[in-house]
Amino acid sequence: MYKKVLLVFLIFTAFICFFVISISNGFGKAQSKRKEFTELLNMTSYYYVGRVKKIQRLDKNAGFICLEAISFNEEATKKLFFNNQIVSMIDDRGCIFQLDVVLFLDENSNRLVVEPGDIVKYNVNNSAQYQVLRNKKLIYEDHAIIDNPRLQKEFLKFVHSTNCN
Amino acid sequence: MKFYYNDKNHRVKKESYGVLDYPIESTYYVRNVAGQVMAIYNEPTSGTALATEYPVYGSGRVGIYKPGSRPRTMYELTDHLGNVRTVFSVDDIDNDLDNEGYSDYYPFGMKMPGRDMVGNYRYAFQGQEKDSETGKEAFELRLWDSRIGRWLTTDPAGQYNSPYLGMGNNPMNRIDPDGGFDTWLGAAAYWLSHGFKGEIFENDNGDFGISNASYDDSGNLVGDLNITYGWNWEENNKNRIAVGGELGINAAYSAILLGNGWEGSISHVSFLNDPYKTSFYANSDITASLSTDVSATVGLSSYGFVAFYTGDVSQATPESFGGNFQSIRLTGEVNLIGGSIGASVTVSYSPNEAEIEHGWYVLAIGIHGNVGPDVSVAAQPVFGATFDATMPGVGYSNYLGTINNPINPAALIDKILY
Numbered sequence: 001m002y003k004k005v006l007l008v009f010l011i012f013t014a015f016i017c018f019f020v021i022s023i024s025n026g027f028g029k030a031q032s033k034r035k036e037f038t039e040l041l042n043m044t045s046y047y048y049v050g051r052v053k054k055i056q057r058l059d060k061n062a063g064f065i066c067l068e069a070i071s072f073n074e075e076a077t078k079k080l081f082f083n084n085q086i087v088s089m090i091d092d093r094g095c096i097f098q099l100d101v102v103l104f105l106d107e108n109s110n111r112l113v114v115e116p117g118d119i120v121k122y123n124v125n126n127s128a129q130y131q132v133l134r135n136k137k138l139i140y141e142d143h144a145i146i147d148n149p150r151l152q153k154e155f156l157k158f159v160h161s162t163n164c165n
Numbered sequence: 166m167k168f169y170y171n172d173k174n175h176r177v178k179k180e181s182y183g184v185l186d187y188p189i190e191s192t193y194y195v196r197n198v199a200g201q202v203m204a205i206y207n208e209p210t211s212g213t214a215l216a217t218e219y220p221v222y223g224s225g226r227v228g229i230y231k232p233g234s235r236p237r238t239m240y241e242l243t244d245h246l247g248n249v250r251t252v253f254s255v256d257d258i259d260n261d262l263d264n265e266g267y268s269d270y271y272p273f274g275m276k277m278p279g280r281d282m283v284g285n286y287r288y289a290f291q292g293q294e295k296d297s298e299t300g301k302e303a304f305e306l307r308l309w310d311s312r313i314g315r316w317l318t319t320d321p322a323g324q325y326n327s328p329y330l331g332m333g334n335n336p337m338n339r340i341d342p343d344g345g346f347d348t349w350l351g352a353a354a355y356w357l358s359h360g361f362k363g364e365i366f367e368n369d370n371g372d373f374g375i376s377n378a379s380y381d382d383s384g385n386l387v388g389d390l391n392i393t394y395g396w397n398w399e400e401n402n403k404n405r406i407a408v409g410g411e412l413g414i415n416a417a418y419s420a421i422l423l424g425n426g427w428e429g430s431i432s433h434v435s436f437l438n439d440p441y442k443t444s445f446y447a448n449s450d451i452t453a454s455l456s457t458d459v460s461a462t463v464g465l466s467s468y469g470f471v472a473f474y475t476g477d478v479s480q481a482t483p484e485s486f487g488g489n490f491q492s493i494r495l496t497g498e499v500n501l502i503g504g505s506i507g508a509s510v511t512v513s514y515s516p517n518e519a520e521i522e523h524g525w526y527v528l529a530i531g532i533h534g535n536v537g538p539d540v541s542v543a544a545q546p547v548f549g550a551t552f553d554a555t556m557p558g559v560g561y562s563n564y565l566g567t568i569n570n571p572i573n574p575a576a577l578i579d580k581i582l583y
Contacts, residue, residue: 012495012552016512019493030522059488061480062519101519104479109404109438111482142477145519 037082037146038128046080046088047123048072050096052116053164062145063102064158067120068165069094085152088122095164098122099155100130100145112139166298174306174343175200181298218287226292228252239265239286246340247292248274252284272336273314274302291340305343316344404478407486409434411448411468411529419456419551421542426452426553428466432562434486435570443570444483450492450560452553457543462504464535468511476523486525487564490515494553496533504536505549513555515562 050067057063072090080088088098102114114120114132121131123144132140169178179192188210195204201222208214219230221238228240236257241249252265266284269277274290289295290311293302301317302309308317309331319328321344332339413430430448474481490513498507509531516524541549 009495012493012510015493015495015552015554019512019514034522058518060485060517060519061482101480103482103484105404105438105482106479109478140479142479142520146521 033146034143037087037144040080040082041123041128041144042126044076044080045073045123045126046076047121047126048088048090048096049119049121049124052114052118052120053095054116054162055102055114056158056162057102058099058151058154061101061103062099063114064155064162065096065098065100065102065114065120066158066162066164067096067098069096070119072096082146086155087146089159091159093163093165095162097155097159097162099151101140101142104140106139114140166296171196173200176303176305179296226288229286229288237263241286241288241292243292246336248290249286249288249292252286271311273331274309274311274336276311304341307344309344320344404436404438405474405481407434407436407472407474407481407525409470409472411466411470411531413448413466413468414463415466415533415535416463417452417454417535418461419454419458421459422455424454424456424458424460424551426454428452430466430468432468432470434472434483436481436483436486438478438481441569441571442567444486444567445565446487446562447565448560448562450490450555452494452555452559454551454553456549456551458498458500458505458539458541458549458551460505460535460537460539460549462535462537462539464504464533464537466509466531466533468509468529468531470511470527470529472525472527474517474523474525476517476520480517480520480523483567484564485517485519486515487562488515488518489557490527490555490560490562491557492527492553492555492560494555496551496553498533498535498539498549498551500539500541500547500549503538504534505539506532506534507549508532513560 048067049070049072051070052065053068054066055063069090078090079086088096090096098120100120104112106112115134117134118139119133121129121133123129124131128144129141130144131138166182167180168176169180171177175194175196177194177196179194181189181192183189190210191208191214193206193208193214194202195206197203202220204216204220205218206214207217216232219232220226221228221230221240226241228238230236230238231254237254238257239252239254242251242253244250248270249268251267254263254265255261256263264282266282266286268281268283268289270290271277276289287294287297290302290309291304293304293309295301296303296308299308302311306321309315310317314331314336315329316331317329320330325333332341409432411430411432413428415426415428417426418424428448428450432446432448434444434446435442436444472486474485492511492513494509494511496507496509498505509529511527511529511531513527513529514524515527539549541547543549
């Protein structure tokens with residue numbers, strides 16, 4: 001009996017190791033993906049500064065954001081592609097569409113949601129950072145999110161149905 | 166005597182006083198960025214500062230170079246605890262090899278009378294510097310009295326019930342690198358709770374720390390020079406933790422070896438970053454299972470769990486706890502007539518899509534009771550075991566909302582820990 005219980009626990013431990021290792025491998029892949037993405041941002045010098053107009057919340061902390069363009073790199077492409085997916089785009093009306101973090105905790109652990117009127121800076125000075133400013137004060141800063149292929153259809157739907165003007 | 170320390174708790178200066186508080190001399194410790202002593206200078210009150218020691222390092226300190234009228238390099242031979250047992254020197258002038266001293270120690274560090282030869286090598290018990298003025302071993306954070314085997318001041322790490330107890334009263338096997346936390350566990354826990362950032366390293370004292378610094382191709386130092394010794398539980402770590410409970414209904418079948426199951430549950434979660442609120446989730450998952458039973462059952466289950474977020478604290482929101490998850494579960498049960506009762510251990514992972522390298526790890530322990538035909542086909546017919554796996558995309562946790570709740574487990578943990 002004792003040996004059988006031990007065997008079951010050993011098998012379970014092996015499965016836990018497999019579980020954790022496979023997730024850790026996923027981290028490794030994600031990190032190399034992020035590096036590639038940072039290189040892409042560097043290469044294209046794709047950047048923008050925009051004022052938040054509309055938001056569509058998604059799962060967890062992410063959401064689609066529609067911004068009114070304040071400034072952007074006119075020489076660069078107006079669509080940022082990564083892995084054949086549109087990550088970010090600026091249309092002819094001067095509207096910017098982006099998937100990124102719209103919910104986060106501030107330093108006092110208060111929940112903050114990105115709101116219309118907030119200013120978003122994306123890859124300014126090739127920083128590869130996504131920054132949110134409210135009343136000229138930086139309230140959130142993190143690396144620019146990588147688009148999720150699962151959300152591509154929804155993203156394009158958001159682009160076609162939303163106007164920043 | 167007066168001691169002066171820098172922000173890393175490293176001693177940088179020592180002042181000695183004689184009768185009537187008359188200052189005799191000052192000793193200065195010059196350190197590199199990792200805190201290693203590179204040189205020691207002595208400055209008499211009426212004189213100029215002179216270098217008296219230059220420690221020599223291999224993988225740790227192997228000795229010192231002593232300049233002066235008889236310049237020589239002194240090498241130490243240590244035992245498994247780092248106690249300096251023998252010191253010999255190589256003279257700079259004639260390359261003579263001299264014995265500079267030797268010593269045996271009682272377990273708590275006092276030198277054995279008659280079994281030592283005292284030289285002027287200042288490092289002794291556990292390789293720590295011995296202040297000649299006090300006769301005490303000067304660990305980084307505290308002075309040690311080897312005669313009574315106790316610290317002279319209380320423990321800043323609060324490791325043991327008695328703040329004066331050292332090395333866990335087990336000086337034959339354990340060392341205390343700095344007078345704080347005496348194992349590598351603190352550094353490992355710090356690394357784990359900081360999202361696996363930085364590298365664990367060991368300094369020349371056998372102390373463990375975390376460094377985020379590295380050198381780029383041009384040899385320039387980049388990254389944070391975040392060197393933290395031992396246990397350092399910051400608010401940030403606390404903000405990554407959540408505790409909760411879950412109540413569910415389940416339905417499952419298992420033929421010999423293979424089976425499937427479904428479980429729906431409601432869970433409540435308290436986050437230590439805001440312990441007076443409780444968030445609720447509705448969960449559903451389908452599992453594939455390996456089982457020792459032949460069964461078709463429905464039942465109730467209950468779990469308690471603790472969760473940890475590996476990424477940036479700003480992302481540890483109640484919403485990020487919901488969404489897709491994957492899990493594995495081991496269940497052990499006793500099969501009764503018409504059903505079974507059992508217990509389980511579950512590990513699950515819920516990735517945060519906004520921060521793709523990170524997510525919530527959850528460890529849950531639960532009990533359940535099922536009704537329906539359930540027979541074990543293992544050699545022990547009464548006891549059964551089932552291994553369940555929920556793959557990505559199958560398990561989903563729907564965030565329902567958050568309410569104020571002045572009494573909850575996270576608030577209690579918060580009160581106990583902080």
